[in-house]
Amino acid sequence: MNRLGGWVAKGAAVVGLALSLSACGINTVPRQDEQVKAAWSQVQNEYQRRADLVPNLVNTVKGYAQQEKTVLTQVIEARAKATQTSVNLPPDVTSNPKAFQQFEQSQGQLTQALGRLMVVVERYPDLKSNQNFLALQSQLEGTENRIAVARKDYIDSVQTYNTTLRTIPQRWIAGIFYPDAKVKQTFSAPEPAQTAPHVSF
Numbered sequence: 001m002n003r004l005g006g007w008v009a010k011g012a013a014v015v016g017l018a019l020s021l022s023a024c025g026i027n028t029v030p031r032q033d034e035q036v037k038a039a040w041s042q043v044q045n046e047y048q049r050r051a052d053l054v055p056n057l058v059n060t061v062k063g064y065a066q067q068e069k070t071v072l073t074q075v076i077e078a079r080a081k082a083t084q085t086s087v088n089l090p091p092d093v094t095s096n097p098k099a100f101q102q103f104e105q106s107q108g109q110l111t112q113a114l115g116r117l118m119v120v121v122e123r124y125p126d127l128k129s130n131q132n133f134l135a136l137q138s139q140l141e142g143t144e145n146r147i148a149v150a151r152k153d154y155i156d157s158v159q160t161y162n163t164t165l166r167t168i169p170q171r172w173i174a175g176i177f178y179p180d181a182k183v184k185q186t187f188s189a190p191e192p193a194q195t196a197p198h199v200s201f
Helices: 002-023 026-064 067-086 097-122 133-168 168-179
Strands: none
Touching: 026 067, 026 097, 026 133, 026 168, 067 097, 097 133, 133 168
């Protein structure tokens, strides 16, 4: 009977310890880290969606505006660079300032190139009324909005995570149980790179 009582007491102690650890927020850091990862994946997903639209957009514009080769080439090159940067991202990109900045710059260059393309399109009334172009333009505008939302969600997740790592008592808990946890990077692109391409009718 004493043996059984000892097992029950030990079991109760383990359960009590587990409850007290969970109550003190021991799982906060990994939970928030997973939220940051999920938000980052969504950012990448939306940028990939935009990159997939670009070849169709370029081909449609090319049919109407052959003489605008410089702008079309800039868009194609910016897309290639953005895609290459995305493919070669290190696993720690969100906590690696240099890699994060390179990703941000390449996506910003594609945003700016698309903006220049839309300005060129204004010179071609037939192109602006083409159904294929209108559908692509609508998808691109929707994608730019989705990118903005995904970036905001990522920024919010990073803010929560970084605050956890920098405030007490979570800072102490992270230092003991998650010593490898690092502050995550957030977007800081210049204003022109953050704005969706302006299109006026």
